[in-house]
Amino acid sequence: MLNLTEIISVPSRLFIGGTVPENYYHDTYVKNIKPVYAVALPKTQEEIIKLVDFAIEKDLHILARGAGTGVAGAQVPLEGNELIIDVHLMNRIVELDEETLTLTVEPGTLVGEIHHYVESKGYFYPPDPASKHSTIGGNVATNAGGLRAVKYGTTRDYIREMTVVLPSSETMTLGSKNIKSSSGYDMKDLFIGSEGTLGITTEIKLKLIPLPKASVSLLLAFDTVQQATDATLAILTSGADPSGVELFERQALHYAEQNLGYPLKSQVGQAYLLMTLDGNNQTELVGRVELIEQIAQETALESHVLTKEEALKNWALRDNILLGLTVFTEFELLDEVVPINKFAELIESTKQMQEKHGLNVLNFGHAGDGNVHTLLMKDDLSEEEWTRKRAALLKDLYQKVADLGGLPSAEHGIGIVKKEYMESMTDEVNLKYMRALKKVFDPDNRLNPGKIF
Amino acid sequence: MLNLTEIISVPSRLFIGGTVPENYYHDTYVKNIKPVYAVALPKTQEEIIKLVDFAIEKDLHILARGAGTGVAGAQVPLEGNELIIDVHLMNRIVELDEETLTLTVEPGTLVGEIHHYVESKGYFYPPDPASKHSTIGGNVATNAGGLRAVKYGTTRDYIREMTVVLPSSETMTLGSKNIKSSSGYDMKDLFIGSEGTLGITTEIKLKLIPLPKASVSLLLAFDTVQQATDATLAILTSGADPSGVELFERQALHYAEQNLGYPLKSQVGQAYLLMTLDGNNQTELVGRVELIEQIAQETALESHVLTKEEALKNWALRDNILLGLTVFTEFELLDEVVPINKFAELIESTKQMQEKHGLNVLNFGHAGDGNVHTLLMKDDLSEEEWTRKRAALLKDLYQKVADLGGLPSAEHGIGIVKKEYMESMTDEVNLKYMRALKKVFDPDNRLNPGKIF
The missing domain is CATH 3.30.70.2190 (Alpha-Beta Plaits)
Known part of the structure; x- marks a missing residue:
């Protein structure tokens, strides 16, 4: 019989039941107040494996979490009785391999710290999400994009290798330091962007490039x-x-x-x-x-x-648009994406929706890759009006995105806030096989259930 | 009850039983002589769907094939009684979308023709496998690499969208014209490089970039x-x-x-x-x-x-190395890959193996991405010596590749010729899940069975 206090013997790295701090119940925008079973802060892959074994034994759901900077609710406990595995203490830069231009890091390493470290050595890790305080594990889970994707691509393009602990507590290493591969199925890209529903990332080897001078x-x-x-x-x-x-x-x-x-x-x-x-x-x-x-x-x-x-x-x-807005009003931040030639049409259509629904809308975004950040602003609306008008506008907006051949999320993930739109915008066959893939790795639906679809 | 001659009513696009031409029994190097059921040359996705339905009804295995320029035996009929679907007549360039820089093509389009076409319009499709007569469908199936991967990446990096017919005869579109996505599982990359074992590609949207001047x-x-x-x-x-x-x-x-x-x-x-x-x-x-x-x-x-x-x-x-060699001796062409800093050590070790096994070895390759093309040369060896010495050397070579953290195939695929090495070099957990993924899409093991693993 496993015991949590034996797996994580340091009291400061374990919170059980009522002692769980409030910050574990929300991300940047999404909140849930169902009680969780416990929060554990492992420092090694071995501890994660034991925690997963414990969850299997107790039939608990598991939720892996980094810095909590997500915006789509993917890290928020939904069902109650979750075991939250917070990896933010696994934040070591393990190895800089200058011969293969790879950097090995633990999942809790902050992306801003990675930038700082590699740039001091003359290298470059291009993915640049606005939140420098997000963890690289979270960046992998959402396939984070950011400001430099138009030339350099997204997080996906810089993951050479990653090791995951599966819901079975098996470990699996995906990818390698090899630049090319035609050796079997690419499972690495399936895990990238899976929002913590398939495995818990424990180590990542990043591809670096020379720092532009x-x-x-x-x-x-x-x-x-x-x-x-x-x-x-x-x-x-x-x-x-x-x-x-x-x-x-x-x-x-x-x-x-x-x-x-x-x-x-x-x-x-x-x-x-x-x-x-x-x-x-x-x-x-x-x-x-x-x-x-x-x-x-x-x-x-x-x-x-x-x-x-x-x-x-x-x-x-540019970087202050969101923070600047926070001072003036409550808002909802979207991250829809359309083919680059539909960018203007999408923004234009949000202006019509603003009129139709009586809800102020602003837009900024990554024009080079078709990713619009539409902002719905609460301004002086009552809670009731805000909830009602927002829902009506979102329905129109995602319908328009679908009509333009776009997707609900470019870089933040689906989490829980975009689930219904994801389901309505995705072909039934695709959804069926996504669900079947989830089942291959997580037959008991133990890992971050209820997210994405 | 379906009938092949009703699905493909043009006699020149259908070969049944003994009328199947000899070229369908081999690729560039690998040959098999088990009889196949039939070869059909569809011109539309609808015909492919009907052919798959026919194979389901008759419980036939299906083997999709392009130009037959593969080198690993992935397109060679193994079991007998296969229905070969040859897509090389589906070779239309469907649409150049200059606003999103995407080119829509059918799977049988030759990669050389794609280069020629897009370059005449001022665009660039970087993947550049040595065989310009290979089809883009085959390039997708092997994640073909080639000469420009060090800067531009491989085929995988240029597939925006692809449509596949699954072994169930369902169709599924993977990816989109959108540049970024964090909207559910990435199934597209699972199909790329799957050597025709998961689905039959019927249409592909390629990413283009401006032509370097x-x-x-x-x-x-x-x-x-x-x-x-x-x-x-x-x-x-x-x-x-x-x-x-x-x-x-x-x-x-x-x-x-x-x-x-x-x-x-x-x-x-x-x-x-x-x-x-x-x-x-x-x-x-x-x-x-x-x-x-x-x-x-x-x-x-x-x-x-x-x-x-x-x-x-x-x-x-450089391009003539293989052809030049063909004039002088029979040989086996490999495409192993190691991390770039192990390239010299691998080549050095092949020299020791040459001495040890009494078999001449030459090397060339893509040093920028760690992909060595080792050539084993038959020279004056008898068939028996060649078979025996080659097997012994290959065992040593792939062991060395594994020791260096490498993979059996960088760009040609596993097919049948590297299956045993793939299995010995791949972690048991990874193999188990690859097999499980195959089962999700192909529970009856109908599509290109016996390949990869």
């Missing part, structure tokens, strides 16, 4: 979102190879300007593109900047190549 | 393979960003020189690196070429920046 940022201002996205398409096919192409509406930035207390470099127009190019040296960038300036000449109201200081300040405004 | 090739000569791979590691971390880094031994090239009738640009040393850099313009390339020349200065005997004409001739020699 030069970069430059540009800001373009346009009259309309449509012009900004048309320019985005032209830039993407030009060979200018931007590492980030962020689009935001004037109104969305307004709150960040108020919050930070300084203006965006451009004050004309209604829609902006903020871009970064990176490369080996400044000379290499000159020709690529020219390509963008040529495109901008046709429709942009203004086009600025930013100085280093301006770049910092303007990117800080 | 400039390129330059370099040839470096070294005394030893170790020096060449050390230089490769230095080049990969330098930021020079080569799109291909090919390594070959003098001896392997010797046959190509004899066959083509002209020499490699460098005639000193025992190991060579042939590289291409590409970019937006020649100016951008200058600094990157300098990075490589600096690295070469330390250990290379010679370093040549090739003229356009020299580049063509020297790459032709």
